Amino acid sequence: MKKCRQCAKPATVHITEILDGQAQEIHLCESCAHDYLQPADENDSVDNAETVALKLKEVANEEDLLELDHIVCPNCGITFREFRSQGRLGCPHDYVVFQQELTSLLENIHGELQHCGKFPKQAPDSSQRQYELIKLRNQLRQAVEQENYETAAQLRDEIQTLETEQAEAGSGKED
């Protein structure tokens, strides 16, 4: 009796995978087969992270990437290195901070660089204010971590003020 390829228990489920036209036999025990056969995740999130990591390697060599690793977003604090390893960005401003590096990546993934689909109907709020809010939140998080509660309280007030301003500016929006 064949052994499960994941865990060495007896294999009771035999799956034929067809990859690149080649048939491959995979032998699994019932519980490993259960994991293997989980419904495909609609959002393919794990795949996305891997895709990004792979595609980055296609457009830049390892040396260049290492040099870029230290770039940090001033608003959310993410480094290019972190982005590389998790395949996810930290905030909308990263599309500006990492623009150069992202350009070749986006071209590789999508073949295009200009959005030509739907636009939000409302006039966009001042992006500066949005980015400021993200930056303040990041600073607040750090202040709390470092137990700087006075600074944290000040930051909270600033955030409150900005959000009120935003709500008032966008008050034409609220029906």
Add this chain to the structure above:
Amino acid sequence: MNFDDLTTTSGEWLRGNGPDSDIVISSRIRLARNLAQFPFITRSDENTRNEIEELLRDRFERISDVIQLTYVPVNTLNTLDQQFLVERQLISRELSEGHGARGVAISEAESVSLMVNEEDHLRIQVLSSGFSLPGCWKKIDEIDDSIEQHVTYAFSEQYGFLTACPTNVGTGIRVSVMLHLPALVHTKEIQKVFQALQKIGLAVRGLYGEGSQAMGDFYQISNQVTLGKSEQQTIDDLQDVVPNIIEYERRVRSAMLKDNRPNLHDQISRAYGILQNARAISSEETMHLLSSVRIGINLGLIDDLDISTINEMFIHTQPAHLQKIHNEQLESAERNAARAGYLRKRLSRAENN
């Protein structure tokens, strides 16, 4: 929303009453959106996630004239209930495995679901029966617009809707269609279909399983590119190619019926028989047999069973559904017995109709 009630029903999209639903189980469109004034999820701490969830929950109430939603805070559910929602395709595995404040707003008929704090702040999804992308798009576009009246989405003129992963930036749209292709699998012509789809940039994956071999012969086709194409162009890509695949599968089914009716009929009847009588059955075997019975119904070789019942059975025979129906946790062997029990009961009722 009472989960126990849900165990006896299924989403409207499973009814099997949409166009071409002999081959196309369902059509799905999802949009990825983020709020402009918060960092993306990976850089959002617990408090931020709470804020985002609170904000979005409030907005969901404000659009109740457009759509009625019930919010389920996924972080308060136990694993079984989370798995239950995953099986029903209302949330993704990623959402169930996440941490912090997160949840999903669901519409009455389960055709609309909005995930909060998954990979992006907001993921809107519309599901419908059969091949019905235009209808899906109209609905999701309307919901997106209504929410957008009350929030500011992260957006740039250059890159479109800004998402946590660059693979989704631009329209943030994922258009997909779920197909049942047993005949093409049987004759191994499915490889040709994959190659053709790859050439035009569409992704195919087996619905249950990895690689190109799918349990139950269910495949999902979806777009991969989201930047540089409009939503309509992306939908058109699938609108153009799916009818060819439908046609192909139907042709091969007819040929199989014509050339090999006795064997086909025998195989289908045996599948039906096992499902009606087994005392213990694994989900892998169930998928396989349900797939045969499904073609049987499509080809008119089985006439005492509805498509909607079969569609439901694919969902109800999955692990979390079985355990909820029985109201208790079950080990693997017990599940196999419970599954067989559910099938016997359900199929004998169908016969008596």
